Amino acid sequence: MIDKVLVATTNKGKLKEFKQLLSKYGIQVLSLEDMPEKFEVEEDKETFLENAIKKAREYAQFYKIPVIAEDAGLEVKALNGYPGVYSARFYDIEFGGKQPLEENKDKANIKKLLRLMEGVEDREARFVSVVVFYNPEDFGLWTEGYCYGKITDKPIGDKGFGYDPIFVPEGYLVTMAQLTPEEKNKISHRGKAVRKLVEKLQKLL
Template sequence: MKIEKVLIATTNKGKLKEFRKLFQELGIQILSLDNMTERIKVEEDRKTFLENAIKKAKEYGDFYKIPVVAEDAGLEVEALGNYPGVYSARFYSIDFGGVYQIEKSIDYTNNKKLLDLLKNKDNRKARFVSVVVFYSPEDFGLWTEGYCYGKIAEKPEGEKGFGYDPVFIPEGYQKTMAQFDLEEKNRISHRGKAVRKLMEKLKDLLS
């Protein structure tokens, strides 16, 4: 089987940059949704990361008729009953802990709400979750998952990364994910782990 190009089903520039870096060794052309002349919107309305990723992969793959890699990822915080979870990207806007008005950016507001909810809490354990789905229309699909365990910082630190990176300290480190260089982050991140597992499976299929 030969795959010449793959659509990475995201509009998130940070995610796309990480996917491009991770996939470059396969020699497959990477497309983003910005490369598509026609655009469709896929609602992430499922209850699990896997269900959301499958839905995105299938809908984009069937519409564009090319192989698709789709991911759903988020942050689970133990003291908050694993919230924000699948609501990570829009945590500021859901009823849990109150609805916040956007300040500066969505990422900034999500992090502000998270830190507010964890004020005076001793348990700050958390993990990043990534579920990555590869879907080839009328052919096959497969999926992998990756985790990065750590804790929530007392305040944001670092200018790199995106999302909750400025408030997440991985296990074994004294700095937040937003203080990592991209290559260093990809070695330990949930997304890096999930994509490397996916690449191993794809290498077997492509060989």
């Protein structure tokens, strides 16, 4: 089994979740911050899978270490699937008009999304996570996970990150940002994708 893997992200919230999900398997998680040489891969593809594959392959070839890369985001039905692959920088794209960056990107993204959802009855949405494992010497594989729910009309909760404060998962009366990390990992798109990935790896290694 692999004992060490680079999780190709600088997002602290994402990294924390990957460490929690992988620690039980005895896998040491390194982040891009831990790498001596700095190298950046641009996410310029049109799907979560293409972005994740590009990141995993390029970081693995550069650092010569197994890499897990993820592209994830929120798809809102009433917005034709937006923010989608633009989830991290939704505030700054032309669709729906740009949102001023007052405090931080997460808050600007949420403000813009809630502005576009004002008066909209259909609040259905889903979180999507596509996780790619790439071993530079050997093979690559990928999995995906989904978490379905609804968009609230205001942010609630201070846990998690990203769009968590405005997303109520199916079967729950609280937002993702009100759940403990353990509760969130059980139902989250990322938790589902990572568990599937580990199952696949255990069969292969």
